[in-house]
Amino acid sequence: MVETSVRSFILRKRCAVRAVMGPRSLMRHIIAILLQNEAGALTRVAGLFSTRGYNIESLSVAPTPDPTVSRLTLVTTGSDAVIQQIVNHLNKLIDVVNVLDMTRGEHLERELVLLKLRVAPGHTDTVRGQVVRSGGRVLDPAVEGFIVELTASEAEINTFVSDLGQGAELLEVVRSGALGISRSARPLRAKPAPATA
Secondary structure, three states, rough: HHHHHHHHHHHHHHHHHHHHHHHOOOOEEEEEEEEEEEHHHHHHHHHHHHHHHOOOOEEEEEEEEOOOOOEEEEEEEEEEHHHHHHHHHHHHHHOEEEEHHHHHHHEEEEEEEEEEEEEHHHHHHHHHHHHHHHOEEEHHHHHOEEEEEEEEEEHHHHHHHHHHHOOOOEEEEEOOOOEEHHHHHOOOOOOOOOOOO
C-alpha cells in the first residue's frame, strides 16, 4: 500500500515537472560527484534521485588516487533549475565530498561501447573496414561473435551502432555511459577542510 502511494506520488511529481518545464527546456547534464568510499554512499545518491522522481540515464563509479574517495559520473536530464536543485540536494548528503555539473562549462565527454555481431562470412572485411574507419577496434573476429569496441561521443556511438546494425546482426550492445572531464585548469577535488580557530 505504501509502495503504491510512493509510486503514484513520484509519477504525479514527474508529470508536474514536465508540465512546468515543457519539452524544450530539458537538457542533458553530466554531473561529477566525489563521494566518500563507504558502504551505502552510492545507495544514498541513487535514493535522492528516485525519491524526487529524477531519472539517472547512466552512472559510472571508479576509485580515485585517494582511496577514501570515489568519483561518480552520472547523466540526467532536466531544466537548469531542476539540475541546480539536484546539485544542492547532493551537496547536503553527508557522503558527498564535491559536486560539479560539467555541462555548465567546457568539458570533454566520452563513452565506451562493446558490440557483439554476427557477420556473414563474406562480409567480415567490410565490417572490419567500417569499424577501423570509425576509429574502433576489432577485439575478436569470430564470425558468430565478432566483437568490436569504440570510444567516442554519445552521438558518434549512436551512429556507429546504427551503421554496423545495417551490415551485421547486433547480438549484444554494452555501453559504459558517459564519462566526462572538465577542461578547466582547476580539477575536481575534495573541498578544503574549514579552518579552525
